[in-house]
Amino acid sequence: MKYVDEYRGKTHALALAEEIEKLCIPGKEYKIMEICGGHTHAIYKYGIEKYLPEQIKLVHGPGCPVCVIPLGRVDDAISISLGEVIFTCFGDMLRVPGNKRSLSDAKAQGSDIRVVYSPLDALDIAQKNRDKQVVFLAIGFETTAPSTAIALKQAKALGLTNFSIFCNHVTIIPPLVSILESEDSQIDAFIGPGHVAAVVGCQIFEQITARYSKPVVVSGFEPLDILQSVYMIIKQFHDDVRAVENQYSRVVPYYGNQAAIEAINSTMEVRPYFEWRGLGTIENSGLKIRDDYGEFDAENRFTIPGIKVSEPRACQCGQVLQGKIMPNECRVFGKACTPEKPIGTCMVSSEGACAAYYNYGRFQVTAGR
Amino acid sequence: MCLGIPGQVAEIIDEHYVVADVSGAKRKINTDLLVGQPLESGSWVLIHVGFALAIIDDNEAKQTLDLLNEMQEVYQQELEALAISTAHKISEKSGDL
Numbered sequence: 163m164k165y166v167d168e169y170r171g172k173t174h175a176l177a178l179a180e181e182i183e184k185l186c187i188p189g190k191e192y193k194i195m196e197i198c199g200g201h202t203h204a205i206y207k208y209g210i211e212k213y214l215p216e217q218i219k220l221v222h223g224p225g226c227p228v229c230v231i232p233l234g235r236v237d238d239a240i241s242i243s244l245g246e247v248i249f250t251c252f253g254d255m256l257r258v259p260g261n262k263r264s265l266s267d268a269k270a271q272g273s274d275i276r277v278v279y280s281p282l283d284a285l286d287i288a289q290k291n292r293d294k295q296v297v298f299l300a301i302g303f304e305t306t307a308p309s310t311a312i313a314l315k316q317a318k319a320l321g322l323t324n325f326s327i328f329c330n331h332v333t334i335i336p337p338l339v340s341i342l343e344s345e346d347s348q349i350d351a352f353i354g355p356g357h358v359a360a361v362v363g364c365q366i367f368e369q370i371t372a373r374y375s376k377p378v379v380v381s382g383f384e385p386l387d388i389l390q391s392v393y394m395i396i397k398q399f400h401d402d403v404r405a406v407e408n409q410y411s412r413v414v415p416y417y418g419n420q421a422a423i424e425a426i427n428s429t430m431e432v433r434p435y436f437e438w439r440g441l442g443t444i445e446n447s448g449l450k451i452r453d454d455y456g457e458f459d460a461e462n463r464f465t466i467p468g469i470k471v472s473e474p475r476a477c478q479c480g481q482v483l484q485g486k487i488m489p490n491e492c493r494v495f496g497k498a499c500t501p502e503k504p505i506g507t508c509m510v511s512s513e514g515a516c517a518a519y520y521n522y523g524r525f526q527v528t529a530g531r
Numbered sequence: 532m533c534l535g536i537p538g539q540v541a542e543i544i545d546e547h548y549v550v551a552d553v554s555g556a557k558r559k560i561n562t563d564l565l566v567g568q569p570l571e572s573g574s575w576v577l578i579h580v581g582f583a584l585a586i587i588d589d590n591e592a593k594q595t596l597d598l599l600n601e602m603q604e605v606y607q608q609e610l611e612a613l614a615i616s617t618a619h620k621i622s623e624k625s626g627d628l
């Protein structure tokens with residue numbers, strides 16, 4: 163199996179590790195944030211940090227869409243589901259805690275909530291149940307937004323009157339800006355999300371490099387991809403340049419997928435403000451459905467409480483999502499908060515950093531890492 | 532939900548859909564996001580929630596499948612979600628299993 167040797171071989175990893183170590187500036191600490199939850203998983207699954215010198219610290223970012231949904235939006239979703247509707251969502255959303263309960267609890271108490279694989283499944287349900295309103299809970303970054311966009315276009319073409327979308331799409335740049343602007347931010351560079359970039363392109367990260375002088379390397383998900391991305395970042399510091407680089411060019415075109423960008427832009431527009439779990443309200447960070455598609459916007463069709471709910475005191479997800487603490491440094495990690503009984507969203511989603519730590523047995527806080 | 536999974540095109544249905552083989556199961560995959568990028572039988576695509584997001588080469592597909600097989604739990608969840616999908620199920624006419 164050639165490709166395994168090529169991409170996951172220990173020899174290659176060790177050789178890269180050696181190169182990385184050679185390029186590190188003595189005494190300098192590097193705090194590198196991987197934005198995407200998929201990277202977080204690969205890092206812990208393969209123990210990638212073991213290949214890195216002590217002076218490089220990998221911290222986890224805000225790129226898990228389930229993790230960043232605020233309590234209030236979950237409560238809004240539950241409130242819609244209590245009506246005479248068929249409420250559809252991705253499986254990951256069921257167990258996300260709202261203020262008092264989750265969608266899963268609402269389902270147990272009688273709401274007709276169905277798990278779907280894609281927004282097209284929700285459309286399918288709407289076509290088969292014309293006497294019922296069918297709502298789809300749309301979440302995700304620019305990777306899933308195009309699928310919502312196509313569903314909106316299809317709903318319009320079909321002239322459906324019983325289908326709507328509760329839109330919670332978010333975009334990747336604003337939370338990074340918010341993290342970099344926060345007072346005690348110490349992030350030196352970013353490992354960029356490969357599949358978000360497959361949609362929006364690498365060039366959207368140029369503003370991070372230009373404004374904040376931070377390297378961004380868009381990365382694949384193989385262990386050696388991630389190590390190579392770290393190498394490229396360290397090399398930038400060594401050569402004293404700051405740039406956006408594309409380590410994952412075998413999948414990601416530098417300017418992204420134009421059809422997907424067009425689909426998003428023609429159906430959705432930027433909201434002035436959107437609330438994020440743990441990060442507060444961030445300007446221009448969420449997407450809403452355009453007026454042209456207003457009849458498919460659940461926020462127009464239903465009365466939505468829109469109550470702002472403060473987060474449980476014990477929960478430190480906000481600090482985890484900003485790379486300020488490691489998951490196992492949270493007070494309740496592995497004790498009151500476990501995947502079976504999560505307090506925060508980072509423990510619910512299989513892509514969340516806390517779930518990754520828990521599942522790969524990272525209970526100890528390692529000094530210096 | 533956020534995971535990209537590779538699938539191999541088995542049959543072109545029309546300009547919006549193909550039948551793709553995803554880990555041994557045949558599924559109907561939307562191709563509206565690949566406008567201008569012609570697909571043929573045998574092409575590999577990266578699939579996100581039932582939509583082909585990018586065309587990838589064989590080697591990339593194999594590496595990704597290996598990676599996913601190793602990240603068992605997340606991959607299984609994604610495949611189970613795809614299995615229950617009605618919109619991405621192919622009609623009997625096109626040879627659903």
Ligand code: SF4
Nearest residue numbers: 479492499506509516
């Ligand atoms: S351990 Fe639980 S409460 Fe703490 S940050 Fe993680 S998900 Fe949030």
